[in-house]
Amino acid sequence: QVQLQESGPGLVKPSQTLSLTCTVSGGSISSGSSYYSWIRQPAGKGLEWIGRIYTSGSTNYNPSLKSRVTMSVDTSKNQISLRLSSVTAADTAVYYCARYYDILAGYYNFDYWGQGTLVTVSS
């Protein structure tokens, strides 16, 4: 059973960089057919896709955040990481990591999610 666990500071000051790590257990992140994504959700609002990374290191980012986002992968630790720079209060949200899996010949879905971690941007 694949499990994902987000970790990182729960409080970040404005203009600083948010850094989160997602540790994957129950399987190697290097196994084929999977990307890993970060998704966030402000309190009481909907889901926003931040970006995805393949285990080769190739990435796609949401254009709305692209200038501030960096994702990386460490296959030796079975981890993916997110860095979001120059944060403001608008970046306050629950941040999820999720596996984006090719379930059916090119049809992908988010089949495993972490429990989410609340990041608050405040001085």
Add this chain to the structure above:
Amino acid sequence: DIQMTQSPSSLSASVGDRVTITCRASQSINKYLNWYQQKPGKAPSVLIYAASSLQSGVPSRFSGSGSGTDFTLTISSLQPEDFATYYCQQSHSAPLTFGGGTKVEIK
């Protein structure tokens, strides 16, 4: 970007009711459409993929239909555990996008 529009944004229903939620894409996404259920304080979980395929372990009262730009999620007989928020998500192309959500509440 492909915009996903869900309706209604909320609905009230009783146990045993048939519930239908719609999702419209701003351009054709063929059948690259997933549905998720989210309960308060929890991560979303996938119900339907490829517009109409039931994810393993999901009860058969959930079904999906549609292709192109118009999609539907149907719960044939609403159960107490189904009161939650539902999201559609297009997997056609990046940036991946979600609908705004439909909150299903108890009448």
